[in-house]
């Protein structure tokens with residue numbers, strides 16, 4: 001758990017190399033609460049990240065609704081025991097199974113992740129066409145999955161110390177320490193994620209302190225203007241390709 005990736009949507013469409021650890025504070029240890037800081041910002045209509053936050057955890061719920069392809073695969077692989085009375089996935093039961101068994105977790109990831117990434121692709125394309133300069137993707141397993149981090153323009157890791165992380169999971173999910181440790185332990189250590197981030201947000205203090213850091217980061221990202229250069233590149237590139245096709249077909 002514990003990070004969110006900030007993506008320049010333009011870069012989602014064009015690889016830009018994997019993020020390096022330049023400018024990162026590696027002192028951060030664990031994480032928590034990007035969602036909260038983002039949610040607060042997203043109620044502020046002046047915020048540059050309002051309406052451009054895509055949460056993978058939220059979208060996965062609709063992707064496994066009864067009858068959908070991922071739901072059918074989950075039912076086939078995990079059996080009726082992970083279904084509730086009306087066929088919906090019993091997330092608590094499925095969570096118990098996959099966080100105790102790494103092979104089963106891999107299988108579940110294999111079923112759900114391609115669907116999540118397809119959804120992300122279309123959402124990002126939509127924002128790109130609407131003219132947004134960036135999209136924030138909230139992807140807890142970006143590094144673990146590894147397939148799309150090269151498409152991210154910037155990666156932000158939110159950290160706090162280990163004890164805080166465990167306590168916050170326990171409070172949020174009304175769960176015990178074993179549950180919290182199993183979830184945290186199923187992901188890369190936050191230090192490793194922080195090393196690979198472009199920005200690290202230290203969330204070991206108050207939410208207000210976290211918000212201040214997010215504000216600063218958003219200002220830097222807004223000043224970047226990369227999306228403008230990329231849009232110019234796309235327009236020129238498309239014109240060149242379409243022009244060549246036209247000349248080849250009609251102007252001989």
Ligand SMILES: CC(C)(COP(=O)(O)OP(=O)(O)OC[C@H]1O[C@@H](n2cnc3c(N)ncnc32)[C@H](O)[C@@H]1O)[C@@H](O)C(=O)NCCC(=O)NCCS
Pocket residue numbers: 001002056057058060091092094095098105108109112113140141183186187
């Ligand atoms: C295992 C499931 C059923 C548990 O559902 P539940 O409602 O109890 O938890 P929720 O989805 O809110 O996830 C809570 C947190 O657990 C962690 N987590 C979820 N899935 C995984 C996973 N496959 N590997 C490691 N950590 C995970 C994330 O940090 C997430 O934020 C569900 O998370 C799931 O289907 N996961 C597989 C798809 C996936 O990788 N999702 C990641 C984006 S959340």
Ligand SMILES: Nc1ncnc2c1ncn2[C@@H]1O[C@H](COP(=O)(O)OP(=O)(O)OP(=O)(O)O)[C@@H](O)[C@H]1O
Pocket residue numbers: 001002003031032033034035036037057140168169171172203204205206207210
């Ligand atoms: N600075 C903070 N002070 C106090 N509580 C916090 C702080 N930041 C986050 N929390 C609490 O920690 C819990 C986890 O935060 P949140 O759900 O935002 O984490 P997350 O990174 O989205 O988790 P996941 O990776 O599991 O999706 C929430 O209940 C939140 O209220």
